Amino acid sequence: MDLLTLKSHAKVNIGLQVLDQRKDGFHNIHTIFQELEFHDIVTLEKTDEGCELSSNDKSFPLDSTNTCAKAYTAILEQFPNLDGIKVHVEKNIPQGAGLGGGSSNGATVLKGINELFELGLSVAELQELGQEIGADGPFFIRGGTQLGEGIGEKLSIINIKFDFVLLLVLPPVFISTAWAYNELKNGLEESVEKAKFANLFRRDIIPFELFKNDFERIVIPAHPEIGKIKDALINNGARFTSLSGSGSTVFGMFDEETAAKAAESIISSDYRTLLTCPIHS
Numbered sequence: 686m687d688l689l690t691l692k693s694h695a696k697v698n699i700g701l702q703v704l705d706q707r708k709d710g711f712h713n714i715h716t717i718f719q720e721l722e723f724h725d726i727v728t729l730e731k732t733d734e735g736c737e738l739s740s741n742d743k744s745f746p747l748d749s750t751n752t753c754a755k756a757y758t759a760i761l762e763q764f765p766n767l768d769g770i771k772v773h774v775e776k777n778i779p780q781g782a783g784l785g786g787g788s789s790n791g792a793t794v795l796k797g798i799n800e801l802f803e804l805g806l807s808v809a810e811l812q813e814l815g816q817e818i819g820a821d822g823p824f825f826i827r828g829g830t831q832l833g834e835g836i837g838e839k840l841s842i843i844n845i846k847f848d849f850v851l852l853l854v855l856p857p858v859f860i861s862t863a864w865a866y867n868e869l870k871n872g873l874e875e876s877v878e879k880a881k882f883a884n885l886f887r888r889d890i891i892p893f894e895l896f897k898n899d900f901e902r903i904v905i906p907a908h909p910e911i912g913k914i915k916d917a918l919i920n921n922g923a924r925f926t927s928l929s930g931s932g933s934t935v936f937g938m939f940d941e942e943t944a945a946k947a948a949e950s951i952i953s954s955d956y957r958t959l960l961t962c963p964i965h966s
Contacts, residue, residue, distance in 0.1 A: 693778075694964060696825070700927075702715040718833050726774070742776035751791075752787045756818050759818065788825055831843060847963065853959040
């Protein structure tokens, strides 16, 4: 096999606590990662040497900073005689939107190279390599619904299936993750008790009001449009609504697809929207 095509899925964060800043400059978090049907398409093809990148998206970086290139480099360190790879990414997931598109692309390349070259790396080994491409990289190796701790690399599978339909709203707002963490750090001096999101998920009736995203208290005052989108989702029937990551994507969770479509018909007149569903591993 010389060619392989894979889906590279998006994610949302259902609840996101930023706990403290570590000595290495990163922040410890507590979150639920949820993989979505919404995806990019990644095609891998064997070549003689190196890593050649291409994409339909002109803003997609084609150099060593790209997570796909980082994935190839990480595997090359373990398998120095590995042949080259050509990677084409058909982008649908917007960059810098809090949906994990870059990390997902890199993790998909890790899994794809492992399959294409029959390297035999385990899930645990791929997750370790995933840390080199981004904080969300390890999550995307297995996907599904997982509790994320540490900087997102400490993962626990949550064996719960929920049948909500998600409406993603993608405003034309860029939010720098570095800026968001920097703005939050002043409020991280005191010890914070974890919300134990996984335990909340196991209740018969999920108390979504307890799934707070800490970035909202920074992002909404700076970008009031985000708050208006959240209000519009709730007013049009969403059970729960939140930023994903540090934004700028806002999502609403609906019990029924008909309700989600009705909300989309109203909100899509002002913003790019997308209906999707959760993936369960």
